[in-house]
Amino acid sequence: MSATSSPVSLHPADTLPPAVGTVLRGIPAVGGVQYAPVIRPGSRPSVESTTATAELEESRRPGEVARFTAAAAAVADRLRERAANASGAASEVLATTAQLAQDRAWIAATEKRIGQGNPAVTAVTGAVDQFVTMFTQLGGLMAERVTDLRDIRDRVIAELDGLPEPGVPVPEVPSILCAEDLAPVDTAGLDAALVVALATTLGGPTSHTAIIARQLGIPCVVAVDGLDSVAAGTMVMVDGTAGTVTVAPDEDVASRAVAVARGEADLAKSWNGPGATADGHVVAILANVQDGAAARAAAETPAEGVGLFRTELCFLNRSTEPSVDEQAQIYGEVLEAFGGSKVVIRTLDAGSDKPLKFVGHPDEANPALGVRGIRIADGNPGILTRQLEGIAAAAENTGNAPWVMAPMIATPAEAKAFAEETRAHGLVPGVMIEVPAAALLADRILEHVDFLSIGTNDLTQYTMAADRMSAELATLTDPWQPAVLALVAMAAKAGAAVGKPVGVCGEAAADPQLACVLVGLGVTSLSAAAAAVSAVGAKLSQVTLAQCQEAAAAALDTATAAEARAAAAAVLA
Incomplete structure (x- = not known):
């Protein structure tokens, strides 16, 4: 059974249910x-007994391949349709999974197994098991795809067997x-x-x-x-x-x-901004979005702008790169939704678990530490140039000039190169702080760019050397880890020293208590999922800057994420 499988109404027979009040x-x-x-x-469809199925006659194999490819295409089409009707993170997840459903690697592996005489269901199971093993060994972002692969397997098997979609x-x-x-x-x-x-x-x-x-x-x-x-x-x-x-x-x-x-x-719902502490210290409360629909929804909240516009969505499920005009139209929708307000656009953050069909991704032993984010531009410089052209065109068309930041920056030299090209297009350059090296050298990176934005999801994963999808390591990938907070403090201090803004756009900004700690560390803006904006703003409005700073100091003075959370809560209660 897949990792998502569970009986509808039974718990494991060899495990006693927890006692009342446990x-x-x-x-x-x-x-x-x-x-x-x-x-x-x-x-979900059973996959344990598929290996015992009799071998297919050679004359039936081409038809079985066709049956499989039709089933995989049907699953991918349904996922794409759902992505088109969703917005925000849900749309991105669905689009990425649809892309995986028709990924040539596992499709070819399945077709090869059918060609060797395996019925389609057996071939699907074997091929997915092969890639699950591979992704698990790779770890990092690739390991995140294991649940997706198993889900696709179950959906394709259900389609092959004429069963309801699981x-x-x-x-x-x-x-x-x-x-x-x-x-x-x-x-x-x-x-x-x-x-x-x-x-x-x-x-x-x-x-x-x-x-x-x-x-x-x-x-x-x-x-x-x-x-x-x-x-x-x-x-x-x-x-x-x-x-x-x-x-x-x-x-x-x-x-x-x-x-x-x-x-x-x-109480949170009644908060309508703008972002500030109880004693008037201003902190911009922004929204993370993926497309125009998500931006329009975020504009209905008290969000003061967009702190992270993930541009990957318009690149996924594309066999060819979108033209500059197409990109300009997509970016323009977000700029129009927040006309006159701050919008921060992140350049293409692909690679690793989000490969692009039109980019030559190398085979890598550890894709999470490989060619992803800004590093893609090294081998494909035209992609970044055309994206900046599209952003500049959108800015001109809408009259709203966005800030632009690069993901996965690790050195001041990378920041300098990005800043020079961004300014050449008349845009304001910044970088993401996701790599510990970037946080440690934030002062030197700020010599070249106008702002920093801390991506706490990857910063936590890389700082703690822990796969963020691992349940065994979940305490390590908690953004309350004092080591992560120390790096945030270092980047914020570097920004304050030169009067340049340092925001947070990772999931940590959506935690109201942690948001207060981030402000206490010197962060100037917080960008979260639109649904979290009001709760973060409301909590911040109930505490003073001094309380935020005291909570931050208390959290930094601990040794574990749990201790940091408890220490901050005692101050902010």
Whole structure:
């Protein structure tokens, strides 16, 4: 069975269910409290017995190949259709998974197995297992694709066998979805009115599941020890702020906790900006977006602009590079949605787990540490030039001049080269701080660029040398790690010394408590999923700059992420 498979209503036979009132602990991913019955993903197609199937006659093999390719194409088409009807992170996840569903590597491996006499279902299973093993060994960002691959396998097998498309059942009443892991496709399609919280055994605080849960605005806890033994139908309370799942809690206690959390959420909804602490220290509260639709939705929130426009979406699922005019139109939609407001555009952050069909990606032993982000421009300089031309054209067409930043900058020389080309197009240059080397040399990088934006997801992963999708390492990939906070402080201090802004656009900016700590470290802007903007702004408006600075100092003076979170909470309560 795949990592997303779980019985609908049974827990493992050899594991006793947790006792009433048992508190299971995990990693907080999205704050809030909910109390509801558990639902689990429905059964997926069985793959254990496929290897025993009789060999296909040679005359039937071409027809079986055609049957397989049609099934894979049907799955990819459905995913693309769902991507077109989604927005933000959900759209990006669906588009990326659709691309993977028709990736030539695993398609060719499956066709080869069919050519050797394996029926399509057996061939699909064997080919996916081959790539799961490969991706797992590579680790890093490639390991994130394992759940996606298994999900694609199950969908293709269901298509081949004429079964309903697998996925998360639609509950009749508001419920809490618990699973070993969730395919990003399933998470992207959730109805937040019916699935009111998420809890998973695997995953990390920056996994696709956590990111989309944040976009939906529902509590989420990941890497929960003992969750697999909680049966469907069990009443549980998920506390996404504390990182706990309480099994069959006292109903009155749970109801009061939900009411308190709902009151805090209502207070957040009433906040309408602009961003500032209680004593008037200004902090811009911005939104992360992926396309024009997401920008228009973000414009309906109190977000003061866009702190991260991920441009990869318009490049995915393309066999050829979009023209400069096409790019200008796409970028222009975001600039128009926030006319007259700050918009920060990140240049193409592809490679590794997001390969482009029209770029010659080399085979790499460790793609997460390979040719990705700005490094793609070294072998394909025209791609960056044409993207900057498209951005400049969009700026001219809309009258809104954006800031532009490069991902995966590691040295001052890289920052200088990017800044020179960006300024040549009349644009304001900045860089992402995602690599520890960049944080350590932030003062020298700032000699060349006008701003920094800290991407805490990758900065945490690279600082802690821990795969952000590993449940075993989830405590290491928590952005509250004091080592990560120390690097943030170093970059912010460098910016303050020369009067240049330093923002945060990683998932850490969506955590209201951590947002306050970031401000205390000297960060000048916070950019988060649109659904998190109000909660972050509201929390910041309730504390003073001095409290933020005291909380930051307390967090830096600890040794673990849990200690840092507790120390800051004691100051900010």
